[in-house]
Amino acid sequence: MSEQFFKQVVYVDKLTNGVLDPNVPMKFHVKNGGTIVANTAPGCWGPMITPELKGGHEVTQPVFVEGAEVGDAIAIRIKSIEVTSVATTSGTDAPVEGRFHGDPFVAGYCETCDTENPKTIVEGTGDDSVKCAACGNSVTPFHLTHGYTMVFNDDKTVGITVDEKAVKKITENPKMYMHTPDASIQNPVVSFAKHQIPNVPARVIPFLGQLGTTPSKAFPDSHNAGDFGQFLIDAPHGFGMSEADLSHRTDGHMDINRVREGAILIAPVKVEGGGVYMGDMHAMQGNGEIAGHTTDVSGIVQLEVSVIKDINLEGPILLPINEDLPAVAKPFTGKELEDARTLSAEWGMEGAVEESYPLSFIGTGANLNAATDNGLERAAKLLELSVEEIKNRATITGSIDIGRNPGVVTVTFLVPKILLEKLKIGKIVSGFYG
Numbered sequence: 001m002s003e004q005f006f007k008q009v010v011y012v013d014k015l016t017n018g019v020l021d022p023n024v025p026m027k028f029h030v031k032n033g034g035t036i037v038a039n040t041a042p043g044c045w046g047p048m049i050t051p052e053l054k055g056g057h058e059v060t061q062p063v064f065v066e067g068a069e070v071g072d073a074i075a076i077r078i079k080s081i082e083v084t085s086v087a088t089t090s091g092t093d094a095p096v097e098g099r100f101h102g103d104p105f106v107a108g109y110c111e112t113c114d115t116e117n118p119k120t121i122v123e124g125t126g127d128d129s130v131k132c133a134a135c136g137n138s139v140t141p142f143h144l145t146h147g148y149t150m151v152f153n154d155d156k157t158v159g160i161t162v163d164e165k166a167v168k169k170i171t172e173n174p175k176m177y178m179h180t181p182d183a184s185i186q187n188p189v190v191s192f193a194k195h196q197i198p199n200v201p202a203r204v205i206p207f208l209g210q211l212g213t214t215p216s217k218a219f220p221d222s223h224n225a226g227d228f229g230q231f232l233i234d235a236p237h238g239f240g241m242s243e244a245d246l247s248h249r250t251d252g253h254m255d256i257n258r259v260r261e262g263a264i265l266i267a268p269v270k271v272e273g274g275g276v277y278m279g280d281m282h283a284m285q286g287n288g289e290i291a292g293h294t295t296d297v298s299g300i301v302q303l304e305v306s307v308i309k310d311i312n313l314e315g316p317i318l319l320p321i322n323e324d325l326p327a328v329a330k331p332f333t334g335k336e337l338e339d340a341r342t343l344s345a346e347w348g349m350e351g352a353v354e355e356s357y358p359l360s361f362i363g364t365g366a367n368l369n370a371a372t373d374n375g376l377e378r379a380a381k382l383l384e385l386s387v388e389e390i391k392n393r394a395t396i397t398g399s400i401d402i403g404r405n406p407g408v409v410t411v412t413f414l415v416p417k418i419l420l421e422k423l424k425i426g427k428i429v430s431g432f433y434g
Contacts, residue, residue, distance in 0.1 A: 006031040006066045012038040015183045015279075018047060018055030018106075019239075020252075021218040022271040026064040029273075035079070036063050036276060036303045039181045042296035043209055043222075043280025045090055046178075046186035048142050049130050051099075051108020052119050054239075056222025057253070058186050062214045062275030065305050072269040073311045074213060074276060075428055077304040081206045081261045083156040083283055085297035087170050087177040089189045091147030091196070092291050096140060104141035105228075106220045107237040112137040116237075125171050125193040147194030150295055151177075152283065156204050159283055159295065163198040179298040189296070204283050206299065207260035212252025212316060213267040214275025217245055221279070225253040226364025226374060227407030251315045251364050252277065256403035256410060257285045258320040258360070264432060266425065268313035276305055288402040311423055314378050318360040318410060319432050326399035329358045329412050331433045356397070356414035357429045365407045372400055375411035383419050 010030040030036055043057040050058075065074055101107040101116060110118040110132040119133040128138040148161040149170060162170075167190075170177045174188035215224055220239055223229050229246045232239055250268055259265060267274070283295035322330060332340070337353055345351040361382075363375020376394070380387045390413070394400060398413025420426040 005029045007034065009035045009037065010063055012036060012060045012063060013183055014061040015041055015058050015181070016061055016221060018053035018058060018221055019218060020062070020214050020221050020224055020277065022214050022216055022275070023218065026062050026273055026275060028061060028063040030063050030065055030305060032066040032307045034305060036305060038278060038301050040279045040281050040299050040301055041181050041184040041186060042085065042088065042178060042298055044293045044296045045144070045189035046296065048093070048105065049140050049189060050120060050186045051139055051141055052117050052185060054106055054117055055220030056105035057210055057280050058184055059210050059221045059277050059279030062277045064273030065276060065307060067307045068269045068274035069272060070269055071310060071312045073266050073308040073313050074269060074274045075306045075308055076211065076265045076267060076276060078208070078259070078261050078263050078265070079302040079304055081208065081281065082300040083152065083204060083206050083281070083297045084179040084299050085152065085177070086179065087149060087151045087190055088283070088295050088297050089147060089149045089192055089194050090293045090295050091194060092145045093142045093293065094145045096143055099139055100141045102236040103231050105222055106239055108139060108141045110135065110137055110139045120187060122187050122191050125191050127192055129191050130187050144192050144194055146196055147192065148197045148200070149190060149194055150202070150283070152204060159202045159204055161198050161200040162195060164195050167193050167195045181298060202284050205257070205260065206281060206283055206297070207257050207285070208278055208301065209255045209280030209282055210253050211259055211265055211278045213250045213269060214271050214277065215248045215250045216270040217241070217248035219249060222253055224249050225251050225408060226371060227366060227404070228253060230366050251362055253280070254316070254362060254403050254408055255285070255289050256318065256362070256408065257287065258318060258324040258410070262321040264319040264428070266308065266313065266317040266319070268315060276303070278303070288405045290405055308424060311425070313382065315364070316362045318362060319429060320360055322433065325358055326401070326412055328396065329398045329414055331357055355417040357417060357420060357433050358398070358412060359415045359429065360410040360412040362403070363409045363411055367407050368402065368405065368409060371407040371409045372411065375409055379411055382423065383415065
């Protein structure tokens, strides 16, 4: 591809229809070492109540990174994440039988028109406000079973859930309060007018629920993970696949709250150019996202991308910022290392101390146990160590933490510098934590 196609800074203003498809040519091209800027759309609830979208989210169209080839990786540095929404709605969900084929995230259905993925309009408020544009029948594939609406201050440092009076004001101009991007077609979830737990304050700590690279087989965007991907096995809609096909995923849908400003994500390249995409920004979330959903918001994201050659990852690796690391996985201070050298010498080991830095390996699977096994196995394979050694290192110098229930975890531990250098990521990791 000619160098003229690649830009130092790429502004992504187009969104997907909910599908990450490696067969669709990428429209955006960025130089190796360049910057991607995007206005992201709210994830989860908006797309979930918009059956025209064929995935649970509405992520940005993928970006081709110069020089990225299959078997490489792309280091994605999150330079900034800015929330632009003034309000949003979220809560727990339940599918509505008869309004989908096999999977309510993927194959919304209008019974009256006998149409899959129908176009819709919003009339009024409440769970049945989303109507088929052709026949007027209610076609929302999900009900919001217990919900809240939250507003944010101007500095986007704190939010508070609001009451019925405030919700009524917000539903008068829902897209304005959600700051939905121009390219978005999702229905605004604030139209559901939920206010079941008012006056609850929450700290705004934004992160990206979706960040990664394009899978080597077409996936609904929210199903690009080992847990949500289970719904695709032998599914009756057009994205049905075998269990073996799930290996094409890149686990871009993580919902790990540590994927936030300042962190670095190292993502596998499974298609030429990588296809970096993002979305599903959340204003805040505790580990596990136990409600199934959290505060979906619009936002402005700036990423810096660089290619790492010949590393052949099976899934992403996260470099969390220092304050997000488990206490036992933080890089050692000079004083701690000196104490360790003294102790080593006292026991006749000539003051030898392993130099190491933290990595968080992403593991996904049908449940948390399977996800943990996946993360351990990915780490062992990449580092050419036994799973038993990884378990020991993660126990004394790291931690297993839930990203999303039911099946996303991080396996974090201190990795010997000599192994990082062998993988050609020594400078990136040591420079980041230096």
